[in-house]
Amino acid sequence: xxxxxxxxxxxxxxxxxxxxxxxxxxxxxxxxxxxxxxxxxxxxxxxxxxxxxxxxxxxxxxxxxxxxxxxxxxxxxxxxxxxxxxxxxxxxxxxxxxxxxxxxxxxxxxxxxx
Amino acid sequence: xxxxxxxxxxxxxxxxxxxxxxxxxxxxxxxxxxxxxxxxxxxxxxxxxxxxxxxxxxxxxxxxxxxxxxxxxxxxxxxxxxxxxxxxxxxxxxxxxxxxxxxxxxxxxxxxxxxx
Numbered sequence: 001x002x003x004x005x006x007x008x009x010x011x012x013x014x015x016x017x018x019x020x021x022x023x024x025x026x027x028x029x030x031x032x033x034x035x036x037x038x039x040x041x042x043x044x045x046x047x048x049x050x051x052x053x054x055x056x057x058x059x060x061x062x063x064x065x066x067x068x069x070x071x072x073x074x075x076x077x078x079x080x081x082x083x084x085x086x087x088x089x090x091x092x093x094x095x096x097x098x099x100x101x102x103x104x105x106x107x108x109x110x111x112x113x114x
Numbered sequence: 115x116x117x118x119x120x121x122x123x124x125x126x127x128x129x130x131x132x133x134x135x136x137x138x139x140x141x142x143x144x145x146x147x148x149x150x151x152x153x154x155x156x157x158x159x160x161x162x163x164x165x166x167x168x169x170x171x172x173x174x175x176x177x178x179x180x181x182x183x184x185x186x187x188x189x190x191x192x193x194x195x196x197x198x199x200x201x202x203x204x205x206x207x208x209x210x211x212x213x214x215x216x217x218x219x220x221x222x223x224x225x226x227x228x229x230x
Binding site (some may be wrong): 004010040041042043044045048054056058090092102105106107108 | 147151155156157159160162178200202217218220222223225
């Protein structure tokens with residue numbers, strides 16, 4: 001019954017590897033997001049998709065490629081992982097794009113790059 | 115770009131005390147949001163504010179949308195141990211302008227610790 005779910009919860013990998021994080025929402029929302037939270041807890045938006053269409057791409061290195069196979073899923077693939085990619089990645093969803101809609105966050109994926 | 119500042123950065127208080135924290139911006143927002151993040155979890159929305167001057171309560175929490183639209187305040191009364199977490203303010207322009215999307219900007223957070 002989890003509203004926004006992410007897998008895996010923890011991801012430990014070597015530099016240079018490629019990894020994916022999956023996100024699913026069962027709220028029937030149109031919009032999904034990926035956020036990165038660094039070690040200082042600062043939350044920064046990376047991508048936003050609305051009805052499978054990319055809306056926001058926040059100057060994220062092109063090693064990061066989101067994919068939305070349908071409205072309920074937004075996956076994040078990361079190529080050639082670097083040490084600086086270590087962070088907690090949150091998926092979120094909202095009813096639509098417009099102001100003030102509550103964003104529901106997933107539990108996060110803690111990525112550690114060694 | 116737009117940035118939000120939150121103060122204090124962290125707080126240690128005794129159980130039962132009231133808490134005040136604020137959020138300021140150099141530019142205006144039409145929506146202010148307050149989220150709470152508990153350890154190991156994602157942020158959860160506490161209060162949403164849509165109108166300058168608006169004062170909204172959610173249980174022991176009260177938040178206000180500043181008149182200038184450049185700030186917001188969150189108060190917690192009679193704190194309890196489960197109030198522990200990081201409180202994020204967030205602002206968004208988009209409420210009044212549905213012709214274009216404007217992303218939500220998060221502040222750096224206020225870390226709250228409650229001593230029983």
